[in-house]
Amino acid sequence: MPTVHAIAVLHARGMSIRKISKKLMCSRNTVRRYLRGAEPGVRAKRSYERPAREAIEARALELLETSRTTAKQRWTAPRLAEVLREEGLDASERTVQRILKEWRRQHAEVAIPLQYAPGDLAQVDFFQVEIIVAGERLRAFLFLMRLMHSGCDFAWLYRWQDTACFLDGHVRAFARFGGLPGRVLYDNLRPAVRKVLIGSERELATRFAKFATYYGLDPRFARPRRGSDKGGVEARGKGIRLQHLTPLPEGDTLDELNHALLRRLERGLERARVRGGPTCRSLWEVEAASLRPLPEWPGDASVLIDAVADRQAKVRVKSARYSVPCGWHRLPVQARLYADRVVLSRDGETVEHPRVAGNQSSIWYPHYLPELCRKPHAIEQVGTSLSQQLGSPFDTLWARLCAIHGRRAAARRFKSVLVAIRDDGVEVVAGRVRKAIEEGNDAVLSAPRDEESGENRVPARLATIDVEGPELSRFDNVLQVDEPPCSSSGERAGGGQ
Secondary structure (H helix, E strand, O other): OHHHHHHHHHHHOOOOHHHHHHHHOOOHHHHHHHHOOOOOOOOOOOOOOOHHHHHHHHHHHHHHHHOOOOOOOOOOHHHHHHHHHHOOOOOOHHHHHHHHHHHHHHHOOOOOOOOOOOOOEEEEEEEEEEEEEOOEEEEEEEEEEEEOOOOOEEEEEEOOOOHHHHHHHHHHHHHHHOOEOOEEEEOOOOOOEEEEOOOOOEEEOHHHHHHHHHHOOOEEEOOOOOHHHHHHHHHHHHHHHHHOOOOOOEEOOHHHHHHHHHHHHHHHHHOEOOOOOOEHHHHHHHHHOOOEOOOOOOOOOOEEEEEEOOOOOEEEEOOEEEEOOHHHOOOEEEEEEOOOEEEEEEOOEEEEEEOOOOOOEEOOHHHHHHHHOOOHHHHHHHHHHHHHHHOOOHHHHHHHHHHHHHHHHHHHHHHHHHHHHHHHOHHHHHHHHHHHHHHOOOHHHHOOOHHHHOOOOOOHHHOOOOOOOOOHHHHHHHHOOOOOOOOOHHHHHHHHO
């Protein structure tokens, strides 16, 4: 700037360009440029003819615009330079990098800063995480719902990522927030979307459509493969994994980990939503008043599945198998799948199992009590699990029987206990067995088998029937002989002759 000012002052005094250049020790072209109004520090760009560069750029842009690519199979500078050289153009990777960088800049989407009114929008997504439950490392899925005005979050860990868990996460989140947002933004995940139509239109999954109708939700959906459309929940999901799930959380049960996570998120409301701005808790107090009221009853988060019990009285639900009463074998069964349990029903009778992973089975052996009462060899195989499921004192009784008689003989003695349970009920028989154990009465432990006692026990319905003994003389008419048969083999042979 001092040089520019000096040039202007000297030129105003009538000094020539040559003398100004000599006096200020700068080029005469520099003096002329500043006298013409050029800005200091900005050099004038010269335009040169670059026919080779222009040919390379034109062909590179043509390839970029017309070639078929995907997000993972896209042009890179080395590959594009290789193709150009194969076509006879002497293109360096550095030149192609500049062309590709400018092309990507021009085609990049410009993000618009958005504003969210209180209670207007929530964003939902699932995230895969790793956890440790009871010492075992498991893969889990984090359901996350984020209110965009206040930044208040609800997160819950599930073992599966399916419709039942998706709906259960909504029910828990709405109950936690105490109200409903005006709109909910989703990815095009399968539990919610059956088919992606033109533009923003979607064909909703049948179960989710009923759920959204019950709560009066206004579901919105992001563009396919555009995570930036719901960048709030995407960024927050990454933050929860780094801030609250690192190192891997450990606990005895999944519920323990979930409640610990909720407590950490609750403490996180004290942070500022924007640096120097109000805290998330103060914004949440405003947003809570803007949420729509909840229905009187929570929505049903189950998925109804029609199934058939197989020959082993087991029902298959999402590749897992659950036992039912043996009288249901090969009959239709209605299954309700929840996030943590499965409820099976038929003719007004229901049984419930904890949900298990795929290709595993949940067997409740008391369902097979009528069959076990007549199959002691099966009791020998499943006696330990059966007695544990029946609970005390049957597990103690089974252990003592096995210790005294061995598993095979114990199974035959335990069969009489199962028959009593079938006839009188488990509570009544449990009281009898518990009393016998407390009094030290080991009669039930040493009772012999029926065949060992030498007694033939006849069922009550057959006890009144008299059976006459056989008389050999009645078979004479059948044999049609006049004389009694001979006593020796030789006489029989002679009589025949």
